[in-house]
Amino acid sequence: MKILVVNPNTTASMTKTIGAAARQAASPTTIIEAVTSSMGPVSIEGFYDEAFAVPGLLMEIARAQKSGANAAVIACFDDTGLDAARAFAEIPVVGICEAAVKMASYIARRFTIVTTMERSRIPIEDLVRRYGAGEYARVRAADIPVLSLEYPQSNARDRLRSEIATAMREDDTEAIILGCAGMADLALDLTHEFGLPVIDGVSAAVKQAEALVGLGLSTAKRGPYAKPVPKPYAGLLTDFAPQTLNGKA
Amino acid sequence: MKILVVNPNTTASMTKTIGAAARQAASPTTIIEAVTSSMGPVSIEGFYDEAFAVPGLLMEIARAQKSGANAAVIACFDDTGLDAARAFAEIPVVGICEAAVKMASYIARRFTIVTTMERSRIPIEDLVRRYGAGEYARVRAADIPVLSLEYPQSNARDRLRSEIATAMREDDTEAIILGCAGMADLALDLTHEFGLPVIDGVSAAVKQAEALVGLGLSTAKRGPYAKPVPKPYAGLLTDFAPQTLNGKA
Amino acid sequence: MKILVVNPNTTASMTKTIGAAARQAASPTTIIEAVTSSMGPVSIEGFYDEAFAVPGLLMEIARAQKSGANAAVIACFDDTGLDAARAFAEIPVVGICEAAVKMASYIARRFTIVTTMERSRIPIEDLVRRYGAGEYARVRAADIPVLSLEYPQSNARDRLRSEIATAMREDDTEAIILGCAGMADLALDLTHEFGLPVIDGVSAAVKQAEALVGLGLSTAKRGPYAKPVPKPYAGLLTDFAPQTLNGKA
Amino acid sequence: MKILVVNPNTTASMTKTIGAAARQAASPTTIIEAVTSSMGPVSIEGFYDEAFAVPGLLMEIARAQKSGANAAVIACFDDTGLDAARAFAEIPVVGICEAAVKMASYIARRFTIVTTMERSRIPIEDLVRRYGAGEYARVRAADIPVLSLEYPQSNARDRLRSEIATAMREDDTEAIILGCAGMADLALDLTHEFGLPVIDGVSAAVKQAEALVGLGLSTAKRGPYAKPVPKPYAGLLTDFAPQTLNGKA
Amino acid sequence: MKILVVNPNTTASMTKTIGAAARQAASPTTIIEAVTSSMGPVSIEGFYDEAFAVPGLLMEIARAQKSGANAAVIACFDDTGLDAARAFAEIPVVGICEAAVKMASYIARRFTIVTTMERSRIPIEDLVRRYGAGEYARVRAADIPVLSLEYPQSNARDRLRSEIATAMREDDTEAIILGCAGMADLALDLTHEFGLPVIDGVSAAVKQAEALVGLGLSTAKRGPYAKPVPKPYAGLLTDFAPQTLNGKA
Amino acid sequence: MKILVVNPNTTASMTKTIGAAARQAASPTTIIEAVTSSMGPVSIEGFYDEAFAVPGLLMEIARAQKSGANAAVIACFDDTGLDAARAFAEIPVVGICEAAVKMASYIARRFTIVTTMERSRIPIEDLVRRYGAGEYARVRAADIPVLSLEYPQSNARDRLRSEIATAMREDDTEAIILGCAGMADLALDLTHEFGLPVIDGVSAAVKQAEALVGLGLSTAKRGPYAKPVPKPYAGLLTDFAPQTLNGKA
Incomplete structure (x- = not known):
């Protein structure tokens, strides 16, 4: 089984983590x-x-x-x-x-x-509500730039x-979720330090992808995730027309 | 007062409508x-x-x-x-x-x-729920390709x-909303034909934009719509780095 | 275009504001x-x-x-x-x-x-929920009598x-709404003082009324806003029978 | 124990039922x-x-x-x-x-x-949602004028x-609620006819009023049901100023 | 009228209260x-x-x-x-x-x-949401063991x-509900002490049971509360097969 | 890794499936x-x-x-x-x-x-709402007794x-979930027959259990899933006192 894990930002050091x-x-x-x-x-x-991270991300999913x-x-x-990825891909995302x-x-x-x-709090609250956990999850921002997590000398981990x-x-929280892929290496240490479950999304998503593949499930193609309609795309984004992307990827 | 109305698809005839x-x-x-x-x-x-319509759209908003x-x-x-547009722009969107x-x-x-x-029904239901009208609005699809609205000989209007x-x-509906910008020219006729209010979103949005400008309101910059952080953007999308887009636009 | 703005309380100085x-x-x-x-x-x-402000209010709408x-x-x-006003009136309210x-x-x-x-907080929370903004808006009371806003020497503005x-x-608020018509003159100053959008409902409603009229929209008459059934009204309120009010107004 | 049951419309025959x-x-x-x-x-x-039934109703509550x-x-x-009644009254409503x-x-x-x-369906849905039963209760209209229930020769009961x-x-309903006080005499017969519980609101409310009195509970006066502030009321409604109504009632 | 009040724990002194x-x-x-x-x-x-209190509870309801x-x-x-009790019983519960x-x-x-x-807070929040009061009620835990309420020398009442x-x-609370049957004797004193309504659930439930019986209502048997299907029950719980329990009770 | 899969009913043939x-x-x-x-x-x-399946189920979890x-x-x-299982167990459930x-x-x-x-529809709707999918999932009953699934000659599969x-x-469904453990053998065939994803809960739960174990996660013990308080249990259920069950299991 092969699972693509795509870092949709362009910082290679974070991809390593x-x-x-x-x-x-x-x-x-x-x-x-x-x-x-x-x-x-x-x-x-x-x-x-976020909006400008989507084309590069979909390119990688098409390639993979x-x-x-x-x-x-x-x-x-x-x-x-x-x-968008679920509509495009045959494989589960x-x-x-x-x-x-x-x-x-x-x-x-x-x-x-x-x-x-802080500017990421509302987008995440939107997601949490969509995933049906609006009444269960609270979202907090530690007020740290994403890339500061890459610099051990920053105070990012202390603020977290x-x-x-x-x-x-x-x-009255019972468990913590680390709300940034750049924190993926910290879950185990924080679990021990704070004595409650600390969950990293990257690890969780890998296990869920394994589960979906193991069950033979992929995205339903009736409704909103139906295969995109082939059509011309203009200008800078010509290569991303759905019928073209697979070839170019 | 000048209001930009941007058609985020690349079909000029629809922009005319x-x-x-x-x-x-x-x-x-x-x-x-x-x-x-x-x-x-x-x-x-x-x-x-939708995902691939965003860069071109933001380019036009930056220019305007x-x-x-x-x-x-x-x-x-x-x-x-x-x-994304609200986070980027100083003007209301x-x-x-x-x-x-x-x-x-x-x-x-x-x-x-x-x-x-049909594939647009769930995305619109998502919006309707976000706008707080989930209990009030029903979404239906007439099962017509968007561009068929541009061809008078198609049966698109009949299906609508x-x-x-x-x-x-x-x-038990009391009013109809036309769920596509390409239907903007039909509201008046359908109002008369069906004897209930038929609302076109383009006209509605123009009046709302006038109202916001008239009230001197523009997007709040505390929280999720704070001005994007200047940072490098890589590859095809270099020119869309927030600090660059204003200059390039 | 003529827009009625009715102050449903009987204090003329507030109508002036x-x-x-x-x-x-x-x-x-x-x-x-x-x-x-x-x-x-x-x-x-x-x-x-609130209950006793309705008859006088509807009288003015009928007249206008x-x-x-x-x-x-x-x-x-x-x-x-x-x-009640939407059910009665032909014009948008x-x-x-x-x-x-x-x-x-x-x-x-x-x-x-x-x-x-404080006693107005729950009624406004009821409205906010009805308008679909229950998850977005918080309501606070400054604990000031409504008419104290009319007296510059009161501490009402300081409490606000x-x-x-x-x-x-x-x-984590991004904008403020002034929750009383008697505060209508304060929005601009408070916007400057606090550096975030401060919105006055009277101004907002005027622009929305202009928008509705501009779009040729008026209240849907299928369903709950159907024209009231003509019928006798007894006692003190005889003149408010729907078929009578238009004549008497 | 004495319980006021007020018919807020002015049709005495319905009060009899x-x-x-x-x-x-x-x-x-x-x-x-x-x-x-x-x-x-x-x-x-x-x-x-509904709006014009409130003053007469409150007058009766004040008197009682x-x-x-x-x-x-x-x-x-x-x-x-x-x-409004709960804010005014000392007794439970x-x-x-x-x-x-x-x-x-x-x-x-x-x-x-x-x-x-039909025009009463949405107002009742609003109530049902407020009472926390929005997911449990469906509202239907039998399309009969209220007073037709008073005339045995009408087809109102058949439509019901x-x-x-x-x-x-x-x-998939498990029980029926009769959605009009004028149907109060029908619950027993319909229970037998249809073989499922049919509930009349008048009877239900009497038992709930007895329960509240039996428990010594009356309306909380902190918050939205705080005693109305004494103040002048103008015009036709002068006698309804809260400090006056008790005396006049 | 005879009403069973069953204490589903096995502490007789609490049953006395x-x-x-x-x-x-x-x-x-x-x-x-x-x-x-x-x-x-x-x-x-x-x-x-809670799970292990159910069989004994249903035994008492069957007997009664x-x-x-x-x-x-x-x-x-x-x-x-x-x-489970509502599905089993003919009488209202x-x-x-x-x-x-x-x-x-x-x-x-x-x-x-x-x-x-504290461990009872979430179960009660689940109930409150089910009863449609999720937006109206806040649940707090005084952090006292249930049986400490039975010991006057404990500090349970002070913590409450x-x-x-x-x-x-x-x-901004307007009334208090005592969230444990073991507090049933405290409502009156606390009402006087704090000057707002303090409600005991046992008393409230007795009045509601009286109301249901008075109205001739019992549980609807269409849907989830349909009479349990007769079938074998194995092992320790053999006597609880629905067709057996009535005989054994 | 060892995963207990407990069939909480006492029908061994279903456990085989x-x-x-x-x-x-x-x-x-x-x-x-x-x-x-x-x-x-x-x-x-x-x-x-359901209520009477819990003790046997917990006994098996304790043993395992x-x-x-x-x-x-x-x-x-x-x-x-x-x-109850999550509160009792150290392992994830x-x-x-x-x-x-x-x-x-x-x-x-x-x-x-x-x-x-049909009688299982509301209990499952309760679960679906709790899991945050109330707006996404519809529940239907095929009106078949659970054990009829065990008899190939019944019409249970046709009704399904x-x-x-x-x-x-x-x-407008995009995928089907089989709502009974006794249907666990049917998912693959139905997927092919109907051409959309058909999901079996038993398989899904095994993959989720593997994922949780793989991530080193087990139930949070702050709050509602805190370890049960040791205390006497009376009568038939004595052995289920939390401090006893581990020993007896």
Whole structure:
């Protein structure tokens, strides 16, 4: 089984963190292909960056599908481009926010997501509501730039720890979800430090992708995820016409 | 007052229909600048097309803002790229689905949106729920390709009429919303034909944009619509880095 | 275009404030007719006052409609009598709470309404939920009597300012709505003072009424807003039988 | 124990039906005072009539409270003026829609309310949602004028029967609520005829009023039901100023 | 009229408190049969205990029904086994949480439930949401073991008082519900002490049971409460097969 | 890795079907221990049976946990005893309804659950709402007794097929969930027959249990799933006191 894990921002060092977490979570027989998007923002911080991360992300999913991947994981906590990817791909596609929220709700009734920047809080609350966990999950921002997680000398991890402590005091929280793919390496240490389950979305999504493939399930093609209608795409984005992308990928 | 009305698909004939409806709705002192996106799909039918319509749309909003537009209307019923546009722009941005739903709820307690293709039904239901009208609005698809509305010889208008008649019989509906910018020229005739209010989103959005400008309101910049963080964008999309787009536009 | 703006309480000095705000918001070609109800409470503070403000309010709407008004605005933040007015009137009717909430949600994802008295908080929360903004809007009371806003020497404005400051600290709020028609003159100053959008419902409702008239929309007459059935009304309220009110107005 | 049952429309024959049902439901030691409102519409059919039934209704509640009633029942299925009555009265006030819905949910998970006219459907759906039964209750209209229930030769009862039969076929309904005070005499017969629980709101409300009095509970006076602030009321409604009504009643 | 009040835990001293409260609330002609379950936990603190309280509870309901009881009250605030009891019994069954929440919402728009242990908070929130009061009720835990309420020398009552005081300060609460059957004797004193309505579920449920019996209502047998299908039950629980239980009870 | 799959009814032939499906879904290195409950109903059809299936189910979970199982699956679509099991067990516990609903929502936006008997529809709708899929999932009953699935000569499979066909016609459904553990062997055939994803909960739950174990996650012990408080249990159920069950199991 081969699972694509695509980092939809263009920062290769973060892909390394993500790939390591994915491989650690994967079953021995699963091959993790961790790739970095070739176009768009170096980090995804809010609605604007998110929009420009979608084309590069879909390019990678098209490429991986063509070369035999069995499932794809979108490794950004905004679940960037998830609906578009599901409409395009034949293989199942899993977002890390969705996977983390679903895993959390098997083991806890109330949990807290700690993300990076305040501007990402509402987008994540939108997702949480869509995934049916609006009454169960609280979203907090630790007020740290995404890429500061890449720099050990930054105070990003301390701010994250401090926000987890606040959540435990104020939210009656039972478990923590790390709300950024760049935090994928921290779940185990934080679990021990705080004595409650701390969930990383990248690992969770890899297990969910394995489950879907294991069950032989892929995206339903009746309704909103029906195969895109072939049609011309103009200008800069010509190569992304659905009938073209598979060939170009 | 100058209002940009951007057709986020790349079909110029549809922009003509949209522009005419916008001008008819606008106050005498409002200048409507109706433009066609220069990149992306020729029609937006579902989640995939939507994703690739965003860059071209934002390019037009950047250009218009630079040249003095006071507000922008996104003339696709999926409200394509609305959150990204609000985060980017200084001027207020209005989606035609949002405007139509809000106008409808001033005059009716239950209403039906009739859109084009089945695959667009769920995306519009998602919007309707976000706009707080989930309990009030029903979404129906007339099962017509978007561009068939451009061809008088197609049966698109008949199917639309037939779906409105069904809604009146089955939904206890009090008003109809036309769920595609390409239907903007039909509202008046259908109002007379069916004897209930039929609302076009393009016209509604123009009036809402006028209202926002008239009130001196523009998008709040605390929280999810805060100005995007300047940062490098890679590859094909380099020019869309937020700090670059204003210059390039 | 002529728009009735009716103050449903019987305090003429408040009508003056309301009328001024309405005129400032209106387009040059719009005539604002600002009137004071001739019967009922001097201020509307909670459910009881609200009930007795409805007859006088509907009398004014009947009168204005008869004399050619194109739309009506109900200038009390409880949206007093809104459903009854929509059932009675041929012209569109806009409530200031509804208009403010809808305008706010074009420019912000989370906002706070600051009203006068604690007893008005739940009625406004009921409205906000009905308008579909229950998850987006928080309601706060500044604990000031409505009419204290009319007395510059009262501390009403200071308490209002203080509550706005609290909202900005505690609610992650992106915009403020002034939750009383008597605050209509304060929006601009408070916008500058606090550096975020501050929205007045009277101005918002005038623009929405202009939009509805501009679009040729009036209340749907299928369903709950169907024209009231002619029938006898007894006692003190004889003249308010629907078939009589138009004549008497 | 004395319970006021007020018919908020001005049709005395309906009060007779209501009073009989109330007396049949009441405990032997409970005195039922059934009164007809002295002002307003002869029947309440939709939002407009409802607004004009409130003053007469509150007058009766004020009178009854002064003369020693222990609780009040509002015998119209729109729960006309319920919030205003609770704010005004010291004694507990029960609406017949609220009581019927609460009684129904002790014995069934899904039930159907059958009301009179289509224009009353949305107002009742609003109530049902407020009472927390939006997911459990369906509202249907039998399309009969309220007063036709008073005329045995009308086909009103047949249409009601027919709508109950439809509900049993189409709604997976487990129990029926009669959605009009004028149907209060029919519950027993329909229970036997259709073989499922058929609930009358007048009887239900009498039992709930007895329960509240028996428990020594009356309306909380913190928050929205705080005693109305004394203040002048102008014009036709002068006598309804809260500080005056008790004296005048 | 005979009403069974069953304490589903096996602590007889608590049954005494419960029985006394039930008798005080009951009408003079109502006979209260207060019984203690003969099997299962000595107190119900969370989901696990709750599951093992159900068989003993249903045994008592079967016995009481056979011996002529007209209704049953389940005297544990988790409304333990309520759905199973309704499916089994012919007589109506009332839970004390359900009754308290419904009584509270006749007299208040926002209220707070104060229960015993933190682990019971989520189960009660689940109930409150099911009963349609999710937006109106806040649940707080005073962090006291259930049986500590039986020991006057414990600090349980002080912690309860302290939590009520906190609710009044922080929740804008209008009324308090005591969230444990073991608090049934405290409602009156706390009402006087805190000056707002304090509601005991046992008393409330007795009045609701009286109301249901008075109205001739019992559980609907279409749908989820249909009579259980006769079938073999194995092992320890053989006697609980639905066709056997009535005989054995 | 060892996963307990417990059939909470006492019909061993159904356990065989369940075990086969579980083994087919499991990874090669996972050991499936499929067991039949030793006490309670031969099939679970509605709320009453469900209550009496819990003790036997928990006994098996206690036994399996003691003997080294890493996770437990409850193989009844009512997710019988799920909360009690999570409070009791150290190992993660997965219900088949929950797992099926979560898997379905990775691949479809609207889906239909087809269960056995009408009386199980509301219990499953309750679960679906709790799992956050109330707006996405429709529940249908094929009106077949659970054990008829065990008899090839019954018409149970035809009725199931017929209900799936109806769902595809009437529900705009994108995927089907089989709403009974006894249908676990049918998913693959029905997928091919109907050409859309058909999901079996037993298989789904096994994959989710593998995922949770793979991630090192087990139930959070803060809040409602805290370890039950040791205390005496009386009568027939003495051995189920939480401190005793581990020893006796």
